[in-house]
Amino acid sequence: MSGYIEDYEVLNVIGTGSFGTCYKVRKKSNGCLYVWKAVGYSGLSEEKKQLLVSEVNLLSELQHPNIVQYFDRVIHKETATLYIVMEWCKGGDLSTLINKCKKSSSFLDEGFIWRVLYQMCRALQACHWQLSVTVLHRDIKPANVFLDGAGNVKLGDFGLARILHDDTSFAQTLVGTPYYMSPEVIKGGKYNNKSDIWSLGCLVYELCSLSPPFMGQNIKQLALRIKERKFSRIPAHYSDDLQKIISLLLSTDHNFRPTTEMILQHPLVVTNIAQET
Numbered sequence: 001m002s003g004y005i006e007d008y009e010v011l012n013v014i015g016t017g018s019f020g021t022c023y024k025v026r027k028k029s030n031g032c033l034y035v036w037k038a039v040g041y042s043g044l045s046e047e048k049k050q051l052l053v054s055e056v057n058l059l060s061e062l063q064h065p066n067i068v069q070y071f072d073r074v075i076h077k078e079t080a081t082l083y084i085v086m087e088w089c090k091g092g093d094l095s096t097l098i099n100k101c102k103k104s105s106s107f108l109d110e111g112f113i114w115r116v117l118y119q120m121c122r123a124l125q126a127c128h129w130q131l132s133v134t135v136l137h138r139d140i141k142p143a144n145v146f147l148d149g150a151g152n153v154k155l156g157d158f159g160l161a162r163i164l165h166d167d168t169s170f171a172q173t174l175v176g177t178p179y180y181m182s183p184e185v186i187k188g189g190k191y192n193n194k195s196d197i198w199s200l201g202c203l204v205y206e207l208c209s210l211s212p213p214f215m216g217q218n219i220k221q222l223a224l225r226i227k228e229r230k231f232s233r234i235p236a237h238y239s240d241d242l243q244k245i246i247s248l249l250l251s252t253d254h255n256f257r258p259t260t261e262m263i264l265q266h267p268l269v270v271t272n273i274a275q276e277t
């Protein structure tokens with residue numbers, strides 16, 4: 001389905017994401033709020049343009065309560081811009097939430113963190129196993145995880161960045177600091193579904209500790225810390241169960257890292273989520 005630029009009223013710019021400028025917009029026909037992510041395609045080769053179209057088509061296949069919903073695309077030929085229309089998540093992103101906790105010297109509730117873990121696993125399960133092709137997210141981080149108005153957790157910003165940037169190797173990730181980079185990718189290995197699981201482990205750790213598990217003064221030191229896999233326990237007020245599940249997600253050998261199904265059925269998750277819901 002392709003809409004028209006006139007169908008939407010642009011309210012304001014909300015920032016620049018991994019692949020373009022983001023706007024808050026309102027659809028005139030229903031008054032609903034959406035996010036418009038503008039992707040300039042003039043500099044793309046025909047092959048990359050085709051890749052972008054197929055990736056956006058794949059996005060439209062991804063319909064899941066824990067994935068930011070893709071609604072429409074608007075191709076504006078005059079400016080060679082593709083506008084990807086997505087669900088507006090009223091609760092904002094986890095990066096903002098973490099920064100608010102830091103500023104107020106407070107911590108996130110353990111129950112909320114278990115819900116994020118569970119719902120992110122459901123989102124990754126849909127990407128990894130329920131689509132016609134396996135979609136790896138490749139950029140799981142607090143700024144790409146959103147909350148809707150009902151407290152549901154939503155994974156956003158799928159691999160479009162991979163198409164729009166020339167290189168997907170470790171070098172490409174220098175766009176932002178690759179805190180969540182997995183050991184296998186640092187060693188030049190293939191990014192795989194278990195690399196998303198490592199990043200999820202880093203995300204859950206950061207929700208507890210308000211900092212990533214591995215940090216460094218430079219990329220080299222960060223890579224060393226990740227390979228060494230030494231990280232301090234999450235703050236003492238969080239349970240041993242939560243510490244154990246994070247440690248499992250951060251298994252150095254990706255073969256020992258659980259799949260999304262294994263996490264969702266893990267006794268530590270089942271007991272702690274049961275208490276939540």
Ligand SMILES: CN(C)CCCNS(=O)(=O)c1cccc(Nc2nc(OCC3CCCCC3)c3[nH]cnc3n2)c1
Nearest residue numbers: 014015016017022035086087088089090091092095096
């Ligand atoms: C950490 N900061 C960069 C971001 C702060 C966030 N503030 S904000 O942007 O005004 C704000 C406040 C409340 C709700 C929402 N909802 C929302 N935001 C998205 O993306 C944010 C955008 C991503 C790229 C970088 C710029 C910010 C969505 N994408 C799909 N659905 C979305 N819903 C946004």
